[in-house]
Amino acid sequence: MSQYLIFFILVPLLGFLISLVPSKKNEKLIYSISLVTFCLHAVILAFVGFEWFTSSEPSIINSYLPFYVYQTSSFKIDLFVDKLSMVYSSVAVILSILIAIFSRFYMHRDPGFKRFYSIILLFFLGLNFVIFSGNFEVLFVGWEILGISSFFLIGFYRERYLPTKNALKVVSIYRLSDILLLAGIWMCHHAFERNINFFELTHEKELMAILAENTNLLFLIPCMFMLVAFIKSAQFPFSSWMPRAMEGPTTSSAIFYGSLSVHIGLFLMMRLSPLWMDNIQIKMLLAIFGLLTIITSASTAAVQSAVKTQIGYASITQIGLMFIELSLGFQNLVLFHFAGNAFLRTYQLLVSPSVLHYLIHSQFFHFIKPTDNISNSFLGRIKKTIFILSIKEWNMDRFQFKYLWNPFKVIGNFLQIINKKAAYAVVILILVFSFLAKLIGNDWLSNVPNLFRYLLAVIGFMSVMLAFVERKSALKAWVFVFVMQVFNLMAIIYSADVPYSLIEIYLAGMIIAFVLGYYVLRQMLVLENQPDLNGFYGHVYEHPKYGLFFILASLGMVGFPITASFIGIDIALSQLHLHDFPMLVIILLGLLFAEISVLRIYTRMFLGNHKKVYHQIAFKNS
Numbered sequence: 001m002s003q004y005l006i007f008f009i010l011v012p013l014l015g016f017l018i019s020l021v022p023s024k025k026n027e028k029l030i031y032s033i034s035l036v037t038f039c040l041h042a043v044i045l046a047f048v049g050f051e052w053f054t055s056s057e058p059s060i061i062n063s064y065l066p067f068y069v070y071q072t073s074s075f076k077i078d079l080f081v082d083k084l085s086m087v088y089s090s091v092a093v094i095l096s097i098l099i100a101i102f103s104r105f106y107m108h109r110d111p112g113f114k115r116f117y118s119i120i121l122l123f124f125l126g127l128n129f130v131i132f133s134g135n136f137e138v139l140f141v142g143w144e145i146l147g148i149s150s151f152f153l154i155g156f157y158r159e160r161y162l163p164t165k166n167a168l169k170v171v172s173i174y175r176l177s178d179i180l181l182l183a184g185i186w187m188c189h190h191a192f193e194r195n196i197n198f199f200e201l202t203h204e205k206e207l208m209a210i211l212a213e214n215t216n217l218l219f220l221i222p223c224m225f226m227l228v229a230f231i232k233s234a235q236f237p238f239s240s241w242m243p244r245a246m247e248g249p250t251t252s253s254a255i256f257y258g259s260l261s262v263h264i265g266l267f268l269m270m271r272l273s274p275l276w277m278d279n280i281q282i283k284m285l286l287a288i289f290g291l292l293t294i295i296t297s298a299s300t301a302a303v304q305s306a307v308k309t310q311i312g313y314a315s316i317t318q319i320g321l322m323f324i325e326l327s328l329g330f331q332n333l334v335l336f337h338f339a340g341n342a343f344l345r346t347y348q349l350l351v352s353p354s355v356l357h358y359l360i361h362s363q364f365f366h367f368i369k370p371t372d373n374i375s376n377s378f379l380g381r382i383k384k385t386i387f388i389l390s391i392k393e394w395n396m397d398r399f400q401f402k403y404l405w406n407p408f409k410v411i412g413n414f415l416q417i418i419n420k421k422a423a424y425a426v427v428i429l430i431l432v433f434s435f436l437a438k439l440i441g442n443d444w445l446s447n448v449p450n451l452f453r454y455l456l457a458v459i460g461f462m463s464v465m466l467a468f469v470e471r472k473s474a475l476k477a478w479v480f481v482f483v484m485q486v487f488n489l490m491a492i493i494y495s496a497d498v499p500y501s502l503i504e505i506y507l508a509g510m511i512i513a514f515v516l517g518y519y520v521l522r523q524m525l526v527l528e529n530q531p532d533l534n535g536f537y538g539h540v541y542e543h544p545k546y547g548l549f550f551i552l553a554s555l556g557m558v559g560f561p562i563t564a565s566f567i568g569i570d571i572a573l574s575q576l577h578l579h580d581f582p583m584l585v586i587i588l589l590g591l592l593f594a595e596i597s598v599l600r601i602y603t604r605m606f607l608g609n610h611k612k613v614y615h616q617i618a619f620k621n622s
Contacts, residue, residue, distance in 0.1 A: 088338075127142065233264070
């Protein structure tokens with residue numbers, strides 16, 4: 001049976017690639033490709049599920065395609081099947097088939113019909129990577145694919161202002177979860193001194209004994225993964241991204257944020273339960289934040305006027321309850337609860353447009369003012385306070401902006417004051433010196449003080465901060481991101497004995513992505529005289545190929561799993577030891593803001609209302 005697990009990846013991958021071939025006007029063929037992909041996956045799942053159910057093994061793992069093995073770091077496609085993956089995959093494939101059938105009519109004659117189905121297949125591919133992942137590396141690949149497909153679907157109506165803006169907001173929060181996941185994986189790698197798979201994690205008690213020897217990691221590793229789960233499942237205080245994610249088509253909202261994607265954080269905690277199941281502190285934190293989510297999300301849902309927002313917060317409330325159930329050890333109940341919530345929210349979101357259409361007359365002409373008034377007593381004032389906080393969604397969006405993003409904007413704005421010509425000269429000198437020092441040899445490098453290594457990492461971080469706040473020149477922001485990647489590479493080289501093959505892999509991906517992105521931005525400057533990032537210009541209307549090339553270059557620049565630079569980043573981070581934790585933080589912050597910066601360039605340059613008046617314009621509130 002284990003040899004068939006690879007088809008859970010190959011089938012959706014092949015379906016996604018084939019869906020790119022037909023003309024966008026051939027709706028029947030595009031729909032057929034998607035439906036056949038999902039149905040074929042369902043048949044394979046039924047076969048594997050029957051074999052797994054009748055076997056005596058509770059879980060099965062198989063390894064494919066070892067891409068590389070370097071010292072204690074390796075990247076293999078390990079696929080893992082157990083009760084958890086079977087339940088999630090069964091719910092996913094059933095809902096995907098229903099969404100594919102429903103969207104054939106819902107998205108009929110929409111200009112983005114082909115794009116919608118291609119993104120759904122890409123999402124399904126990422127979901128299968130996560131569900132059937134047998135190790136952290138495969139899990140991270142799926143996690144990244146889920147994030148970028150969310151970005152595309154939230155900004156699906158790319159001619160409108162709000163979907164474009166909210167897509168960037170949501171992917172920024174998603175990117176934070178990606179970086180925290182990377183940090184957790186790095187900690188596990190050094191705690192166990194090798195790459196482990198989830199079969200070992202479940203069955204080998206020696207691994208837990210190793211982790212128990214380091215009390216700091218015993219708490220820090222589960223805490224890191226818990227934060228990742230809270231962000232991905234929109235738990236308090238990260239719940240505010242959910243209504244922003246509802247800007248896409250209703251069918252994508254149903255499959256993403258009503259049923260499947262929003263439950264992936266819960267899946268992560270269940271998959272990694274051996275890391276925290278005996279940790280009472282983590283259990284208490286799960287229960288506390290689950291309870292806080294229930295209180296805030298339930299009250300927010302009760303006062304929302306938008307039906308999709310109501311359903312979204314209702315789903316978050318149920319997930320908060322699932323986290324409480326999980327903290328109490330009721331994993332089977334959580335799986336049953338997940339399936340029920342997923343089907344219910346999908347149904348509610350799919351019928352919500354019809355319900356609003358049927359009731360629109362009653363909403364306008366049959367309004368009845370509530371008869372009960374809230375008293376001015378102490379209890380009444382508490383009710384009014386909760387009501388106002390719920391209207392404002394408990395100020396979670398403002399909290400994130402003020403304490404999460406604004407401090408880094410302050411840093412970037414401060415750095416803009418520096419004499420740039422002198423700064424550029426110093427940066428170039430340091431970079432040239434670093435490469436020459438590497439060529440001299442490792443004996444010389446052993447005498448390089450740690451201060452110089454941290455200086456390289458800090459300069460990279462400063463560069464990406466300048467890209468993060470840059471508005472006057474898209475080209476300059478793009479160059480700053482590339483400079484950050486180069487200095488991060490040099491900082492890692494000086495922190496470990498990294499072979500030249502790694503440097504070549506890393507630089508090959510970065511240089512190709514940089515040159516392609518720079519060429520596209522130069523072309524936009526020539527064709528449209530559009531150098532700045534002060535608005536959303538929608539150039540994808542007249543230059544769709546340039547838009548495609550630039551998003552591919554952006555993914556290459558930040559080390560997306562389909563690019564050459566991904567392997568280089570993965571190996572490079574594995575070379576940082578536990579005593580290099582401060583450098584890891586600096587480098588991961590750089591990667592966080594690098595992706596936000598390049599996607600901001602893409603959205604402002606290519607998405608939104610077209611700047612030319614002869615194109616149709618969607619109002620900001622549409």
